[in-house]
Amino acid sequence: MWSFSNIANSIHEWLSNNFNPTWTIIIEMVIAGVAVISLFAILGLVLVIMERKVSAWMQIRLGPNRVGPKGMLQSFADTLKLLVKEGLTPGGADKFLFNLAPFIAMIVAMLLMAPIAFAKDFQLWDLNIGVLFVSAVSSIMVISILMAGWASNNKYSLMGAMRSGAQIVSYELSAGLSILAVVVMTGSLQVSEIIESQRNGWWIFKGHLPMLIAFVTFIIAVTAETNRAPFDLAEAESELTAGFHTEYSGMKFALFFLAEYVNVFIVCAIGATLFLGGWMPFHIGNWEGFNHVMDYIPSSIWFFGKTFFLIFLIMWFRWTFPRLRIDQLLNLEWKYLLPISMINLLVVTAMAILGWHF
Amino acid sequence: MFIKKYIQEIWGAVKSLLKGMRRTGYYFTHHKEIITQQYPDNRETLNLPERFKGEVVMPHDENNEHRCTGCQACELACPNGTIKVIFKNELNAEGKKKKAIDKLVYHLELCTMCNLCIEACPSDAIKMAQTFEHSVFDRNELTKILNKPDSKIMDGVE
Incomplete structure (x- = not known):
């Protein structure tokens, strides 16, 4: 049957038959790099048009409808525009840091792609601390934002960057604690093992109410971590023009924009992996016939379906809720999310020890 | 607690x-x-809201008669001098002199579509039309005379 892992295996076999092991590894790395970059490009194009259409329909508008059928090629036109625009560096800016920041944002997003299982047996790097790697690397993102804000030599940029710093530092906590809930249940940090543990049911169903609370906390925290509305204080168009990327233009701006969307994809992929079973098909207990039908749907479609469902959920938040003030934002984290997720983690630990789950 | x-x-x-x-x-x-409409494409089937205000017009009936008595209520009500009423004296049926409007000048370029003139008018002589494509190449074209040439006041409107 056609699958991503078969393609990867046949490429590996062909390379090992024709080259020595060193060259095989090098060529495979190049192929993986190209694949990740093209995935980035496709994600950028798809998510931008998706966001614009979703926002339009939620605000009772039509959205882009001129370029291509039903406006579906709008993001190609936008990309072309951004490619030909001048990437301006302001005179008073710290030129090195200013030009470095977008690339750091991209590199972080690329690093986060490594431990994600896109389909059955199809993963770039199944390291044994996958989840820890993700939560550690994703906090480097704030450095690129702070760097961009500081180097721009602009008060709006700096304020946006500082807000983003405060926000990411606080929301890392509850995101980490809700990830820990799954780790406690599974007993492993490895992404493939976490998925394997959900063979007989996704954690959001198996873990009863505490897992649902962990899921909701996770979604709120990652929405804040990716700087999206209602937590988009770092950009806050109405207050800070564009926040940390006020001074960026052309392709450097596009890299920040792309990094934001790729980060949304990644956190949703992580959420799908941890709570919704990654590429695992949806199974109901003993319904053999139903389970066999579900198994026929390719694992990659399961993974991308769940991920895009979560992305849609986050877009839904963005176009429904008003932006929080900075004190409300920090209140929400320190007074509500953190205590709730700490108590929740205790309950989950008790459940895991006593075996109160399916 | x-x-x-x-x-x-x-x-x-x-x-x-x-x-x-x-x-x-x-x-x-x-x-x-x-609720958004694809405006230049749907010129024929444009669906404007009931209360949309485009410009002030003076409706005339088939005998070229209007209802304006020249009372100047609209001119006084207008906050920014958009309407000017110019009078002439004409003879009525009994040979008496009677005040009537010569021209009701309307400066579309000044109008803010506030609807105050329509509310002030005691005889419902003017109303708001829903036309909105007002762009012209010469600014003078925006100064309009609302009453048609040779029009008269309708009988029975005082």
Whole structure:
């Protein structure tokens, strides 16, 4: 049957038959790099048009409808525009840091792609601390934002960057604690093992109410971590023009924009992996016939379906809720999310020890 | 109690957020609610709201008669001097001199579509039309004379 892992295996076999092991590894790395970059490009194009259409329909508008059928090629036109625009560096800016920041944002997003299982047996790097790697690397993102804000030599940029710093530092906590809930249940940090543990049911169903609370906390925290509305204080168009990327233009701006969307994809992929079973098909207990039908749907479609469902959920938040003030934002984290997720983690630990789950 | 208030707050927040999401979700799935119109494409089938105000016009009937008595209420009501009433004296049936309008000058370029003149008019002589494509190449074309040439006041309107 056609699958991503078969393609990867046949490429590996062909390379090992024709080259020595060193060259095989090098060529495979190049192929993986190209694949990740093209995935980035496709994600950028798809998510931008998706966001614009979703926002339009939620605000009772039509959205882009001129370029291509039903406006579906709008993001190609936008990309072309951004490619030909001048990437301006302001005179008073710290030129090195200013030009470095977008690339750091991209590199972080690329690093986060490594431990994600896109389909059955199809993963770039199944390291044994996958989840820890993700939560550690994703906090480097704030450095690129702070760097961009500081180097721009602009008060709006700096304020946006500082807000983003405060926000990411606080929301890392509850995101980490809700990830820990799954780790406690599974007993492993490895992404493939976490998925394997959900063979007989996704954690959001198996873990009863505490897992649902962990899921909701996770979604709120990652929405804040990716700087999206209602937590988009770092950009806050109405207050800070564009926040940390006020001074960026052309392709450097596009890299920040792309990094934001790729980060949304990644956190949703992580959420799908941890709570919704990654590429695992949806199974109901003993319904053999139903389970066999579900198994026929390719694992990659399961993974991308769940991920895009979560992305849609986050877009839904963005176009429904008003932006929080900075004190409300920090209140929400320190007074509500953190205590709730700490108590929740205790309950989950008790459940895991006593075996109160399916 | 503190804990009770805390939980009530969370419950209230979740409830109101879900309410908002239900509304946007409804709009997302019901595309017939979309209110934007593809303007230059649908010139023929344009669906303007009832209260849309485009410009002031003076309706005339088939005998080229209007209802304006020249009372100047609209001129006084206008906040920025958009309407000017110019009089002439004409003889009525009994040979008496009577005041009537010669021209009702309307400066579209000054008008803010505030509707005050229409509300001030005692005889419903002027109303708001729904036309809105007002762009012209010469500014003088925006100064309009609302009453048609040789028009008369309708009988019975005082």
